[in-house]
Amino acid sequence: MNLPELGVGLNWFPDLDPVLKENNELLDVLEVEPQSLWRRASDTDGLVLDQVSLEALRQLRKPILAHSVALPIGGVHLAPSKGLSNLSTTAQALSSPWVSEHLSFNRIVDESGEWQSGFLLPPRQTIAGVEAAVASVRALSAGLAVPLAIETGVNYLGPRSDELPDGEFVARVAEGADCGILLDLHNVWANDRNGRQPLGDYIDQIPLERVWEVHVAGGHSHRGFWLDSHSGMVSPELMELATRIVPRLPNLKAIVFELFPSYLPKILLSAFRTQLEGLHRLWDRRNTACSAQPARASRSAPSASLPSPAEWERTLARLAVHKPVASPLADELRKDPGLAIIREMVEKFRGSMVVRTLRLTSRLIMLERGPAYLEQLLAEFWKSHAPQPFALDEALAFASFLREQKPYVPFLPEVLAYDCAVIAVALDGEERRVPFGADPLPLLRALGAGRRPAEITKGKYEIRLTPDLVESEARALSSMDVIH
Amino acid sequence: MRTAKKRTQKVGTTPIRVTLPVSVACDLERFQRALANVAAIVRDRHLVPDRQGPLSCMREFVVDRASLEVKEAVADVMRPHESS
Numbered sequence: 001m002n003l004p005e006l007g008v009g010l011n012w013f014p015d016l017d018p019v020l021k022e023n024n025e026l027l028d029v030l031e032v033e034p035q036s037l038w039r040r041a042s043d044t045d046g047l048v049l050d051q052v053s054l055e056a057l058r059q060l061r062k063p064i065l066a067h068s069v070a071l072p073i074g075g076v077h078l079a080p081s082k083g084l085s086n087l088s089t090t091a092q093a094l095s096s097p098w099v100s101e102h103l104s105f106n107r108i109v110d111e112s113g114e115w116q117s118g119f120l121l122p123p124r125q126t127i128a129g130v131e132a133a134v135a136s137v138r139a140l141s142a143g144l145a146v147p148l149a150i151e152t153g154v155n156y157l158g159p160r161s162d163e164l165p166d167g168e169f170v171a172r173v174a175e176g177a178d179c180g181i182l183l184d185l186h187n188v189w190a191n192d193r194n195g196r197q198p199l200g201d202y203i204d205q206i207p208l209e210r211v212w213e214v215h216v217a218g219g220h221s222h223r224g225f226w227l228d229s230h231s232g233m234v235s236p237e238l239m240e241l242a243t244r245i246v247p248r249l250p251n252l253k254a255i256v257f258e259l260f261p262s263y264l265p266k267i268l269l270s271a272f273r274t275q276l277e278g279l280h281r282l283w284d285r286r287n288t289a290c291s292a293q294p295a296r297a298s299r300s301a302p303s304a305s306l307p308s309p310a311e312w313e314r315t316l317a318r319l320a321v322h323k324p325v326a327s328p329l330a331d332e333l334r335k336d337p338g339l340a341i342i343r344e345m346v347e348k349f350r351g352s353m354v355v356r357t358l359r360l361t362s363r364l365i366m367l368e369r370g371p372a373y374l375e376q377l378l379a380e381f382w383k384s385h386a387p388q389p390f391a392l393d394e395a396l397a398f399a400s401f402l403r404e405q406k407p408y409v410p411f412l413p414e415v416l417a418y419d420c421a422v423i424a425v426a427l428d429g430e431e432r433r434v435p436f437g438a439d440p441l442p443l444l445r446a447l448g449a450g451r452r453p454a455e456i457t458k459g460k461y462e463i464r465l466t467p468d469l470v471e472s473e474a475r476a477l478s479s480m481d482v483i484h
Numbered sequence: 485m486r487t488a489k490k491r492t493q494k495v496g497t498t499p500i501r502v503t504l505p506v507s508v509a510c511d512l513e514r515f516q517r518a519l520a521n522v523a524a525i526v527r528d529r530h531l532v533p534d535r536q537g538p539l540s541c542m543r544e545f546v547v548d549r550a551s552l553e554v555k556e557a558v559a560d561v562m563r564p565h566e567s568s
Contacts, residue, residue, distance in 0.1 A: 359512065425506040433501075440502070441523045448516045460499035460542075468505040468549050 075105025
C-alpha cells in the first residue's frame, strides 16, 4: 500500500497548542479524533462537522491523521451509517491518508434498546469474535475513501483459557479484513504488565508488515494495575522496547505520542521536547528495507464457541455500568479484578463530564454536603442512566435526575437552574432569566472560588443571561466526549 | 457525609437583577471578576440590607462583556411567575 511517510506526531487537542507552538519543528504530523470536531446540530438530533474548528486545524499546516474513537470495530454491532458517513466526511476534510479505529466495542443492543458502555471494552477473542470483528472492519472500510488501520486495545481483564492470545486475535482480524494495524505499544505493554500476553510474544504473532502507525504514551500505576492514562512521558523501559520493535516494521509511516491535555500542567516543556527528540531518534531507526515478518508461530487450536461474542459484549457492558445481569459468564467476570478498574474508568469519566458541565451545581453539592454525597448521588444516577457520548447530554440527564430526586442541598434548585440556563443560552442563543430567593452574588462568587458561602441575604433576585457567544464558543459546549 | 451547616441570613428588600453575558458566565475567571464588580456597585449604592430603607423598586445592573464593568440600567418589572 502506498501511504505517505509522515514521521513523529502528537495527538492534538486545542489545550495542547502551547506545546505544539513550542515544538513546531519537531512535530511532523498531528493526530485528531474526528469526533472532537462533531457537534450536536441545534435543529435536529444529527451531528455536524464544526467548520470553524476544522479551519483552525488546517491553519496549523501539518498533515493530519484521523483517529476515530467512537465507532469501534471489535464487536458484533456495525458502526451506525450516520456515524460512518460523518467519519468519512471528516477524514476527507482533514485529508487524512488513512483512518484508525479501535479493535474494541462500546455499542450494545439489548432488551433496553441501544446504548453505549461509556468505555471502549475488550472484544471476545474467539474465532466467532474474529468473524464479528472482520465484518465490522470491512463495513467501516467500505464506507471510507482511505485505508483503515485497527488499533490494538488495552484490556484490564485477566487472560482467559477459552480465548485466543491477544496477538493472534489481532493478526486474524487484520488478515481477515485485509487492513492495517495501529500498534499501540503502550496498550500492549500495559496488558503485559497487567498479566496478559508478554509484549514479545504479541509482536511475534502480529503481521508486522501491516503496522502503519505506532502509538506511545505514558501511564501510571493504580490499585495494582498499569493504566493507559496518557498521563506523561513514555517510560524509559517502553522506549527501550520500542527501539527494538520499530526496526522490524517495514511499512511504518508514523509514530504518535499520546498525552491527555489535563496532564499538561504537570509536565515540563523541556521534558516534552526531550520526549519528541527521543521519538525522532526512534523514527530514524525504522528500516523500510527490512524483510517481511518471519513465519509466525503456529496458531492456537480454535477456541471455545461459548459464550458468543454477543453474549460477551452484553454481559461485560452491563457489568461495566452496573446494570443487572445474571449468567455464569457474569459470575466469572465479577471475580475478575480488572472489572473494578473498568467500572472506575467509566465512573471517573462520567463524573468528570458532569462536574465540568454543571460546574457550580457540583461544587455546591460538594461544599454543602461533602464530596461523598455527590459521589453517592452520581452512583444512584449511574444505576438508572446509561452513559452518554456527549458531556452535555450526560450533564443534562444528571440535572433531570436531581430535579426528580430533590436531594437536600441548600440553594440547589437555583444554582442548578442557573447552570442549565447558561448551557441553554449558549446553545440556542435565547435569553434566560433565573430567579433566586437569595442574593446570588455572594452565593455564586463563593462557588466560583470553590468555597462555601458564609452569609446569604434572602430577597428577590434575578440573573438575566444574555446571548453573546460567537459560534465556535457556543458549539464547543456540545462537542462529543469519548473515553478510550 | 457532611450535613448542611447553618449560616448567617439577612433579609434584603430591594429586588435586584443582574444582566450577565453568557460568555462571561462560561468563563469562571471572568465570571468571578464580573460578580465582584457587581457586588461593589451594589454596596456603593447602599443596597445592602442593613443600610436599606423602605421597599424600593427593582434595580438592574448590567455587566459589559468586554470590560466587565457594571452599569445600572432602568429595570423592567420582574415577571410575576419569576418573582414569587
